[in-house]
Amino acid sequence: MRIARFSIDGNVAFGAVEEDGTGGTAAGLVLDIIKGIPYADFELSGTKVPLSKVRLLPPVLPNKVVGIGRNYAAHAAELGNEVPESPVVFLKPTTSVIGSGDDVEYPSFSEDLHYEAELAVVIGRMCREVPRERVKDVILGFTCANDVTARDAQKRENQWARAKGFDTSCPLGPWVETSIGLEAVADGLAVQCTVNGEQRQLGSTSDMVRSVEDLVVHITEAMTLLPGDVILTGTPAGVGPLSVGDEVAVTIEGIGTLTNKVIKRG
Structure with a gap:
């Protein structure tokens, strides 16, 4: 559904x-x-x-969005990074969330805004310290996400809060697909990003370094997830810049397409 x-x-x-x-x-x-x-x-x-x-509207109103960095080896390499020994976890505030068709506002503190197409996990029930065999029971479904990132701010600041947490930096949508199972994600769903109709990213969820199960177990060791919370599972290689006026679209196989336009922040 x-x-x-x-x-x-x-x-x-x-x-x-x-x-x-x-x-x-x-x-x-x-x-x-x-x-x-x-x-x-x-x-x-x-x-x-x-x-x-x-x-x-955004398909859910999360209490929190939990992001995972460098979960695709090729993406880590393209930015000159190694795959970390443990998942890189960061948070995006609820004020960063927008829906399909809403505008991404180019932040005033950046001159290098990037798209990052990602599969997003939507949590369906309150959970904490989830064992691996129970992960499937706490997931409502999956949606498309764009972890929009101020790359220059990410590089010059010692943490990622502003670079990845600014208003409108977390488009989600267009809806939650509940019929996709964890096996399908592991086997590989195509993840694509286009800018103004031109393909920029094309990857597969089968290339994730750590699986959805790994991520849910790791995150819930530390924090309680609530219904509607979202986990961003990382982005494939091919990230790149966005400009004011661009239309960016994230398409994930079996889910749909999330589309947003970049505007100047007013």
Whole structure:
């Protein structure tokens, strides 16, 4: 199931994304409004609205976004780094989260903004110290993410909080796909990034140094994850600069496409 969060006529709701029989394009998708929230038992209301008539919001409102750095060996190498002995963990604040179609605001303190296409894990239940065999039970699903990074700030500052945590630096969407299993991620989902329609990144989740299971175990040894929290699993090689006016799109096999435009911060 694909679960979207959206607004229509001033109201916010969750809905299951369904085809209306016209071919599965965006124009042929509808949202069956969910009764309740997706982190618990819910029912479909049967009330359907065309996807084209709503504004998609970030598919979840996370309490925290936990990022993982250098989880693809080729990406670590392209920036002159080694693969770390243990996962590099950082946090992005909730104010960094935006949805598909929202604008990324180029931060005033940077002159070298980069895209980073990533598979994002969405947590479905409160969890702490999760054993490896139970990881699948705490995951709601997966979505697309862009870990937008002020690369120059990342290089000159001793931590990554400003470089990766500025407002609008965490696009998520367009929805959460709940039918993808951990085996499919391990076997490899294609991760692609385009800028103005030109392909810049093309990788596979099979190339992650540490698996989703490894990351959930490692993170929950230290902190409790709450329903709606998000884990960014790292980016393949091919990262590069963004300019004001660019349209950047992250596409992940079996999920969909997250699209955002870069604007000057006003």
